Amino acid sequence: MPLYTTHLPQWKKDEVGKIKELSEQYKLTGLVDLHGIPAKQLQEMRRDLRGSAVLKMTRNTLIEHAFSQLGGDISEINSYIDGQSALIYTNENPFKLYKKLKETMTKMVAKPGDIAPEDISVSKGPTAFPPGPIVGQLQQAGIPAAIESGKVVIRENKTVVKAGEEISAKMADVLAKLDVRPIDVGLNLQIACYEGTFFEPKTLDIDENKYFNNVVLAAQQAFNLSVNAAYPTTTTAGAIIGKAVREARNLGVEAAVYEKDVVEMIIGRAQREMLALRAIVE
Known part of the structure; x- marks a missing residue:
């Protein structure tokens, strides 16, 4: 020992x-x-x-x-x-x-000397304070405050402490009064x-949601790669065969190959071209 x-x-x-x-x-x-x-x-x-x-x-x-x-x-x-x-x-x-x-x-009010974990902001709008010394206290802390319709209001959104900065005693007091709780405890x-x-x-x-979405995206990309590369797996074999069938039909139509599976498509294409030509001529 x-x-x-x-x-x-x-x-x-x-x-x-x-x-x-x-x-x-x-x-x-x-x-x-x-x-x-x-x-x-x-x-x-x-x-x-x-x-x-x-x-x-x-x-x-x-x-x-x-x-x-x-x-x-x-x-x-x-x-x-x-x-x-x-x-x-x-x-x-x-x-x-x-x-x-x-x-x-949990979120806690800041104490003097705490370091801001992120930007601390106060939002524009009315407060719960009646007109009084609080207006001056807010203004001294750099918060644009005024009295409107008998209420103390913050006139614009304001970032009062940047991430990584120390929170002063004056700012900690004001944030506590506004019930802004910036500190993760x-x-x-x-x-x-x-x-x-x-x-x-x-x-x-x-970030579990981001991780899940990345896995889904990777699975989709792998599926598409397998289909486009004609690399058959139990998951993609059906899609590959379906793609091959569609490509074969399209080739049959383009080349006017009169097979029973494509002859109707060839006739339909010829009819559409005929109608388009007649519309131009007339």
Whole structure:
């Protein structure tokens, strides 16, 4: 046992042992960031995960000790520890876990110093505020506000904070009063180790509708390629034969080959050409 673990208090040794036990028990060991999650929301998230995942909150140093002892690939999780980390365990695949965690996200009002995750805008239109100091507060925050028909209105759509910018105390106060909730709060997955393979959030963040549409498009393109290349499969054989029949009939008509399957089409074409010629002559 490493020296730094030998001299740990018993409760810390127990914590390290529990982390190792859970990591060996479940197929997936993940690291999530708890930063900024209020206690009430955290309890709700834990309740939502019950039955599908286990959330283990402990000190970062104990997490590092546990994975250092485990060694192997899983020890690389230590390099992703940042901020207020916690461990999450499940037997589900990482894509299902990521989707589940996204569903636990809630929108919260911004606090001074928060970084805007995306452009923050306020919409044109009336507010719930009566005329008063709020007009000046909005204007000082760069929001075009005025009084119209006894109500405070925002005169135009306005982007007040760009993505990646820090939200000032004045802006946070105004956004809260307007009930603009720009901050996503939830269990942010930092890394997932599933059966020895590591998955980062950018890999797991899949637009399912877009992915499905791409699969459908690929299937359509493969079908068309098979038909046009006359490469028969159980799916495309009927379409290839149908295409060949249509092309053979068209060739028979163009070449005036008097076969029983095309003779009526040849006569019909001749009649149409005759009528067109008569219309020109007359």
